[in-house]
Amino acid sequence: MGNTVNGIIAFIPSKHCQKYLLGDLEEMPIDKMVDLSSLQLRRFPLRVCAFTELVKLYLSDNNLNILPPELELLQNLQILALDFNNFKVLPQVVCSLKQLSILYIGNNRLRDLPPELCFLKSLQTLWIESNYLTNLPVVICELTLLKTLHAGCNPIRQLPRELKNLTELRSIWMSSTLLTSFPHVLLEMPFLEVIDVDRNGITFFPNLSHMTNLKLVIYDHNPCRNAPKVAKGVRRVGRWSEESPEPKKKSEVEAEVDKATESKEAQSLPPKDTANQSNEVTEDETAVPQHSV
Numbered sequence: 001m002g003n004t005v006n007g008i009i010a011f012i013p014s015k016h017c018q019k020y021l022l023g024d025l026e027e028m029p030i031d032k033m034v035d036l037s038s039l040q041l042r043r044f045p046l047r048v049c050a051f052t053e054l055v056k057l058y059l060s061d062n063n064l065n066i067l068p069p070e071l072e073l074l075q076n077l078q079i080l081a082l083d084f085n086n087f088k089v090l091p092q093v094v095c096s097l098k099q100l101s102i103l104y105i106g107n108n109r110l111r112d113l114p115p116e117l118c119f120l121k122s123l124q125t126l127w128i129e130s131n132y133l134t135n136l137p138v139v140i141c142e143l144t145l146l147k148t149l150h151a152g153c154n155p156i157r158q159l160p161r162e163l164k165n166l167t168e169l170r171s172i173w174m175s176s177t178l179l180t181s182f183p184h185v186l187l188e189m190p191f192l193e194v195i196d197v198d199r200n201g202i203t204f205f206p207n208l209s210h211m212t213n214l215k216l217v218i219y220d221h222n223p224c225r226n227a228p229k230v231a232k233g234v235r236r237v238g239r240w241s242e243e244s245p246e247p248k249k250k251s252e253v254e255a256e257v258d259k260a261t262e263s264k265e266a267q268s269l270p271p272k273d274t275a276n277q278s279n280e281v282t283e284d285e286t287a288v289p290q291h292s293v
Contacts, residue, residue, distance in 0.1 A: 011071060028053060037061050037081070049073045060084050060104065075099060080118040083127065085106050095119045106130050106150065107184070118142040129153045141165050148242070152176050159183040175199050175218070181207055182228075197222070198237075208234075 025034065025047060035057035036205070041062040048057070049070040054077055061084040071093045080097065080215055081104040088109045094100075095116035102125040110131040117139045125148040126140065131156040138147065141162035152175035161186050163169075172195035179200040186195060190211045196218040206227035208214060217228055219238040227240040 032056065032076075044068055044071070046070055052076065055079065057081070067093050069093050072096045078122075080103065080104070089203070090114055090117070092116050101125065103127070109282060113137040113139055115139050121145065124148065124168075126150070136160055137165070138162055144168065149173065159185050161185050164188045170194065170213075173198070187211075190261070194218075205229075 005275060012170060025045070028051045032051075032054055033058075034051065034054060035058040036045070036082065037058045037060040037281060039062060040057070042284075044059070046065060046068060049068070050073075050200050052073055052075070054074050056079040057074065057077055058079075058081040060081045064082070065085055065086040065088065071091075071202075074097060076099055077097050078099055079102045080100055082094075082102040084107040085108055087105065090105060090110060090113055092114055093113060094103070094210075096119065099122055100120050101122050103120070103123060104127045106127045106129040108131055110128065111132060112133070113128070117137070120143060121237070122145060122255070123143050124145055126143070126146060127150040129150045131154040133151070133156055136151060136156055136159050138160045141144070141160060141163075144166065145168050146166050147168055148171045148174045152173050154177055156174070156177040157179065158243060159174075165274060166189075168191075169189065170192065172192065173194075173196040175196050175198040177197075177200055179197060179202055182197065182202050182205055186192065187206060187208070191213050192211060193215045195208075195214070195216070197216045200222040202219070202222040202224055205224055205226055207229045208217065209229050209231045212231055214234050216235045217230060217237070219228060219236070222238070224239065227236060227238060230236060255287050
């Protein structure tokens with residue numbers, strides 16, 4: 001009921017109705033944070049722009065599609081949440097907020113990002129999930145301090161080679177995109193700690209054991225025929241992840257050689273004994289994970 005009332009009042013531009021939505025937002029909050037999420041706002045409240053010392057501004061889950069140029073006055077802003085709105089393009093005024101370190105613009109209608117995004121030199125975390133991006137915008141590769149990138153739930157088919165220039169990047173989340181092969185550029189980014197390619201169309205995973213900083217790989221829900229090989233201590237989430245990714249010890253290799261030799265000798269036994277051997281092979285094969293689409 002509350003959201004319905006807010007939705008109706010949001011259409012009325014009178015000061016009385018806007019005050020109903022914004023409450024007693026007259027003075028700069030002590031914690032330098034303003035949270036206007038889930039108020040069904042259709043226009044940005046200009047009075048917020050008077051709070052020039054504001055550090056955090058949350059506008060999530062509204063009906064916004066534009067922002068006023070006065071937003072540029074908030075030069076101390078470090079966190080801006082615009083997710084779950086109706087933005088078809090990212091307002092360029094956002095790119096003027098040079099102290100931003102975290103930007104949420106997921107769950108909108110974005111098909112691209114403006115080249116001016118590169119002005120956000122302090123940006124460390126970027127959420128662009130659940131938009132209409134068919135390619136990862138190359139301008140993201142100019143955000144040299146970026147540490148975390150959430151780009152899942154977009155129809156992205158490939159990643160730009162320029163991504164490897166983001167040497168500060170530590171985690172990349174690409175779940176539920178349209179990747180059909182593991183992005184080669186990620187193999188050239190040994191500094192990555194988290195890779196999430198869950199729910200894609202990847203059929204084969206390359207060896208990732210050279211990525212010594214890697215801590216977590218999420219590759220579940222892919223039509224893959226193998227699990228990615230990783231270095232010791234790396235956690236994997238996906239099919240066959242329980243298999244040890246570590247190189248086999250010499251003793252284990254010798255034991256396998258002995259077992260193979262015994263198996264070869266057993267094959268030279270009379271037919272009545274090879275029948276038992278055949279049953280043992282069948283049981284071993286059923287223990288191997290089978291590929292399924």
